[in-house]
Amino acid sequence: MMQEILVAKNLKKTFRLSAKQRQIEKTSLYERIAVSDLSFTANEGEIFGLLGPNGAGKTTTLRMLATLIAPDSGDAFVDGASIVSDPEGVRSKVGFLTSELRLEDYFTPNYLFDFFSSLHNVEPQKMEQRKKMLFEKFGVDKFAEVKVANLSTGMKQKLSIIISVVHDPKIIIFDEPTNGLDVLTAKVVTDFLLELKAQGKTIILSTHIFSLVEKVCDTVGVIINGKMVACDTVKELTKEKNLEDKFFDLYVQEEGASYE
Amino acid sequence: MNKTFIIAKKELYRFFTDRRLLFSTVLLPGLMVYIIYTFMGSAFSSMFGQGAEAPRVLSVNTPASITAIAAEPQYGFGIIDIDSEEDGKNEIINKTADILMVFPADFDEAVAAYENASGGLAPDVAVYYEGSDTAATAVYSSIIGMLEEYEGRIANKFDVNRDNAEADLSGGGGNVGAQMMSSLLPLLLIIFLFTACMSVVPDSFAGEKERGTIATLLITPVKRSGLVMGKIIALGIIALCSGISSFVGTFLSLPNLMNVGGEEASLELTAYSVEDYLFLLLIIISTLLMLVSLLSIVSAYAKTVKEATTLATPLMIVIMLVGVTAMFGGGGAQTDFWYYLIPAYNSVQSMVGIFGGEFNLVNTIIAVCSNVVYTGLFLVIITKMYNSERIIFAR
Ligand SMILES: Nc1ncnc2c1ncn2[C@@H]1O[C@H](COP(=O)(O)OP(=O)(O)OP(=O)(O)O)[C@@H](O)[C@H]1O
Ligand SMILES: [Mg+2]
Numbered sequence: 001m002m003q004e005i006l007v008a009k010n011l012k013k014t015f016r017l018s019a020k021q022r023q024i025e026k027t028s029l030y031e032r033i034a035v036s037d038l039s040f041t042a043n044e045g046e047i048f049g050l051l052g053p054n055g056a057g058k059t060t061t062l063r064m065l066a067t068l069i070a071p072d073s074g075d076a077f078v079d080g081a082s083i084v085s086d087p088e089g090v091r092s093k094v095g096f097l098t099s100e101l102r103l104e105d106y107f108t109p110n111y112l113f114d115f116f117s118s119l120h121n122v123e124p125q126k127m128e129q130r131k132k133m134l135f136e137k138f139g140v141d142k143f144a145e146v147k148v149a150n151l152s153t154g155m156k157q158k159l160s161i162i163i164s165v166v167h168d169p170k171i172i173i174f175d176e177p178t179n180g181l182d183v184l185t186a187k188v189v190t191d192f193l194l195e196l197k198a199q200g201k202t203i204i205l206s207t208h209i210f211s212l213v214e215k216v217c218d219t220v221g222v223i224i225n226g227k228m229v230a231c232d233t234v235k236e237l238t239k240e241k242n243l244e245d246k247f248f249d250l251y252v253q254e255e256g257a258s259y260e
Numbered sequence: 261m262n263k264t265f266i267i268a269k270k271e272l273y274r275f276f277t278d279r280r281l282l283f284s285t286v287l288l289p290g291l292m293v294y295i296i297y298t299f300m301g302s303a304f305s306s307m308f309g310q311g312a313e314a315p316r317v318l319s320v321n322t323p324a325s326i327t328a329i330a331a332e333p334q335y336g337f338g339i340i341d342i343d344s345e346e347d348g349k350n351e352i353i354n355k356t357a358d359i360l361m362v363f364p365a366d367f368d369e370a371v372a373a374y375e376n377a378s379g380g381l382a383p384d385v386a387v388y389y390e391g392s393d394t395a396a397t398a399v400y401s402s403i404i405g406m407l408e409e410y411e412g413r414i415a416n417k418f419d420v421n422r423d424n425a426e427a428d429l430s431g432g433g434g435n436v437g438a439q440m441m442s443s444l445l446p447l448l449l450i451i452f453l454f455t456a457c458m459s460v461v462p463d464s465f466a467g468e469k470e471r472g473t474i475a476t477l478l479i480t481p482v483k484r485s486g487l488v489m490g491k492i493i494a495l496g497i498i499a500l501c502s503g504i505s506s507f508v509g510t511f512l513s514l515p516n517l518m519n520v521g522g523e524e525a526s527l528e529l530t531a532y533s534v535e536d537y538l539f540l541l542l543i544i545i546s547t548l549l550m551l552v553s554l555l556s557i558v559s560a561y562a563k564t565v566k567e568a569t570t571l572a573t574p575l576m577i578v579i580m581l582v583g584v585t586a587m588f589g590g591g592g593a594q595t596d597f598w599y600y601l602i603p604a605y606n607s608v609q610s611m612v613g614i615f616g617g618e619f620n621l622v623n624t625i626i627a628v629c630s631n632v633v634y635t636g637l638f639l640v641i642i643t644k645m646y647n648s649e650r651i652i653f654a655r
Contacts (some may be wrong), residue, residue, distance in 0.1 A: 016650075066479050069649045092481040101479070102472040106274055118266050119480040163476070 002043040005202050006065070006171060010074035011038040013060050034060040035226045038074070042204055042219065044170075047197055049213045049234075050206040051247070052223035058206035059098065061223070062175050065204065066096035079170055092120065097164040098175035105149035109140050109159050112148070113166060120167035127166075134162045138188065154185045161189065165196075172196060174205040178212060190216060210243045222247060224254045263482045267490025268497075271464060275498050285459045286501045289452045293509030296448070301513065315358040315399040316340065318348045323367040326410065335406050352388050358396040359403050360388040371414060446611035447583035449506060450604065453544065454579045456502030457551045460495055462568035465559035474652065484646040492553060492639065499548045507544055511537075536614050539624050543614075546631035547607040553638035554603075560645050563654050579604055586612045593618060600626040603634050 014031040022028070035057040042048040050058045063069045065076055067087035075082055081089035103112055110131075117127040135141040138158040143151060151159065157180075165172060177193065178186040193203055193216055207213060213220050214234065220243075221231040229250050230237065237246055275281055315337065319326070322341040330337040339361075342348055351357040363385055364370055370383040385407060389400040468474040477487060555572060562568035582604045593613035600606040606627035613619050645651045 068475060068478055069653070088481045088483065091479055094479075096479045100472055101476040103476060104274075104468075104471070104473045106278070111273075115266070115270055116476075116480060119263060119477075119482055121481075 002046075004041050005044040006042040006048075006076065006078050006204065008038060008040050008061075008065070008074070008076040011061065011064055011071045011076060012036055012073045013057075013064060013069070013071055033226055035064070035071075038223070038226070038228050040221045040228060040231050042202060044202050045197065045200050046218040047193065047203045047205065047216050049217035049220040050204070050223055051208065051210070051213055051220050051243075052206070053208060053251075056223040057226040058208075058223055059175050060226075062096070062098070062173050062204065062206055065090075066094055066173050067091055068096070092167065093170055095164040095167070095169040095172045096175075097161055097173070097177065099179065101160060101164070103148050103156065103160060103163065106147060108145050108147055109135070109151075109162075110144040112159070112163060116163050117166045122167055126168075130166065130168065134165070137192070138162055154181065157181060157185065158188070161192065169201075171202045171204065174203065176207055177205055178207075178209070210247065214238070214243055222250055224251060227254070229254050262486075264486040264490040264493070267477075267482065267487055268494040271491060271494030272497060275460070275494070281460075285456060285498065286505050289456055289502050290505030290507075290509035293448065293452060293506050294513045297510065297513035300444075314338065315395070316351075316356070317359045317361070317399070317403065318342050318351060318357045319361040319363065320345050320348060321363040321365050321367060322361075323363055325368055325371075326361075326363070326407075329406060329410050335402070337403070337406075349388060352390050352396075355390055355393055355396075358389060358393070358399045361403070361407075362386040362388075443587040443612065443615070445510065445615050446586040446608045447580075449510065449544070449611060450547070450579055450583045450608055452506040453499075453503055453547055454551060454576060456499045456506070457495075457548065457555050458569070458572060458576070459502075460498050461552055461555040462559040462562070462565045462572065464491055464495055465556055466562040466568035467565045469560075469562075469652070469654075470564045478652070485643045488556075488639065488643050488646050492556060492642075495552045495556070496549050499552050500545060503544045503548050504541075507541065536619055539619065539621075539628075540611065540614050542628050543607050543610045543624065546628045546635075547604070549635040550603055550631040550638070553635045553642065556642050557638055557645065560642055561651060582608050593620065593623075595620065595623070597623055597626055600624075601630045603631065606630060 012033070013035040014033050017025075017027070017030060017032055022030070038057070038061060040048075050061060052058050060069070064071050064083060065078065067083050067090050070084065070087075075084045077083075078090045079093045081093060083090050107115070113131050113135075114127065117130075122130070132141075135144060138161065140155065140159055140162060143155060148156060148159070174193070177189050181189065190212070193205070196203060197216075205212075205217075217234050219231070219233050220237060222229050230246075234243070237243065240246075241249075275285075317330070317337045317339050319339045319341055320343070322339055327339055329335065330339050340357075345360075345362050348357070348360040348362070352360050364383045367383055367385075374382050387400065387403060387407070389396045391397055468477075478484070554575070555568075558571045558575065559565075559568040562571055585605070586608045593609050593616060594600075599609055600623045610624045610627045613624065
């Protein structure tokens with residue numbers, strides 16, 4: 001029997017629109033609904049994909065799950081901890097990675113690993129062990145004492161991934177994990193995702209790349225305009241046609257035949 | 261390990277391993293204070309060159325009591341008794357004498373007979389000098405100090421220059437004397453304290469926002485209040501190092517500054533007690549904490565370091581103006597306690613008091629305490645700001 005580990009219930013998030021933005025969009029609305037009434041459940045040990053076009057609300061959803069921003073209404077429970085009433089508890093259980101999370105240029109990978117480990121209450125012994133293992137896996141070991149400012153973009157990205165899992169979280173949230181990476185680095189990342197899954201971790205990722213979903217995800221939720229329009233196992237969704245065609249069907253259903 | 265402490269440690273590590281930052285925020289202020297004061301000291305002592313010879317102090321109707329106090333070692337003025345006030349004034353104008361005091365004919369008797377409670381006019385002493393003569397200006401301050409001390413000793417039974425008559429017989433003011441330099445110290449110190457904070461606070465708050473590194477911290481299990489406290493503690497320590505550096509610079513350059521105008525004109529500046537220095541340090545520390553937390557609010561609000569600097573400019577101007585008031589306070593510190601509740605102004609006035617040799621314990625303690633209270637208040641505000649995603653993620 002599958003164990004539910006992440007339950008999102010009726011998440012809603014709106015952003016205030018500036019006067020200029022209202023003018024550009026010729027709208028009298030003061031708010032943009034980024035995510036509306038979004039519910040889904042992820043099971044322990046699976047890779048859950050949030051699939052959606054640009055501006056669908058994927059990043060917003062993941063930021064709420066990682067407690068970077070608070071939902072207007074609704075709640076989500078991460079391994080039992082509420083993102084609304086126990087954000088610190090949630091943060092100790094999840095690792096979050098997006099391109100918006102930067103590392104300070106001045107420090108070295110070695111220092112940052114230790115710093116974030118201590119913020120996550122990782123025992124010194126376990127910290128050394130994980131540092132060695134993760135640095136070797138991503139090839140950061142040779143650059144352990146090079147300041148972040150002097151690392152290549154790919155190396156920075158890899159270090160960010162390492163830092164997001166210093167505390168060996170049960171749940172890992174990745175926003176567009178392979179965006180902007182070359183094929184080699186992208187493969188390192190997808191392999192890492194599968195490896196985490198093999199270790200029994202739960203992964204929530206967002207993407208607009210169909211092939212990534214088909215390759216790694218067990219379950220997929222399709223988000224269009226802040227709403228979850230379909231949520232099922234990849235197997236079930238792709239029973240009749242491939243994911244891409246299925247997505248277009250859903251889009252037409254939701255928006256009318258307005259895509260071109 | 262406490263999370264607040266981990267954050268503070270990181271900020272301190274960042275700062276103390278960066279040699280350039282260390283030089284510009286810690287070493288430079290002290291060095292600059294030292295150089296400026298030493299330079300000013302030597303510049304002024306050459307201006308006061310003629311002050312090295314004993315000042316010529318004239319007096320009409322010299323009372324015995326005044327001759328006695330003038331002869332005391334801390335003053336050491338030889339008073340020349342003359343008969344004609346007119347002759348005296350001419351000597352002043354011709355710069356053959358430095359000071360002319362005019363006492364009422366029966367000064368000592370009038371003082372003895374005068375009752376404070378009577379409400380009648382107390383015996384008045386007029387003191388004249390030539391304001392374009394820098395040495396005379398310095399001697400004038402010293403004489404006034406002496407008369408006021410005497411006035412204190414006999415419980416306020418006479419007045420000095422009661423009607424504020426033009427005592428400066430040159431008819432023009434605007435002279436830089438040793439007194440003015442003591443009133444320059446609070447201004448310079450408060451500017452150095454402010455710039456010390458400016459060099460570290462915007463980068464830590466607005467800079468972290470601008471570079472997007474703050475979000476990485478916000479997804480760790482650290483309370484936002486702990487994050488803010490950690491930063492403030494570290495910045496406080498860094499700014500303190502900078503403040504101590506300015507303080508040491510001031511301390512070391514004081515002897516150079518004190519040479520101005522020779523022994524006689526050195527005012528009471530040579531005689532600072534340990535207590536004076538202790539409270540000066542307390543004032544510096546509490547002012548720094550207040551400024552760090554105030555600038556943190558501005559920097560946390562700003563989207564970029566540049567914006568933070570721009571937003572802090574009006575504050576800088578206010579601080580400078582407040583510092584400038586120290587130079588026009590009539591030479592003395594405010595005595596009413598409520599002045600010491602006003603942030604920044606309280607620090608400047610306390611410093612004026614300490615440098616002017618009229619240190620007031622109660623007021624200085626009020627100043628220190630109110631600075632601590634303001635710091636607490638600002639901390640509450642900035643923690644509130646850190647809980648607002650609209651502020652923390654503003655782009
Ligand atoms: N801070 C904000 N202020 C105003 N509007 C915002 C803000 N953040 C997101 N939005 C809007 O909310 C909507 C959803 O954005 P979101 O970033 O979640 O989309 P996404 O699915 O991640 O898109 P992409 O695939 O392009 O990354 C968009 O219309 C976006 O413009
Ligand atoms: Mg996105």
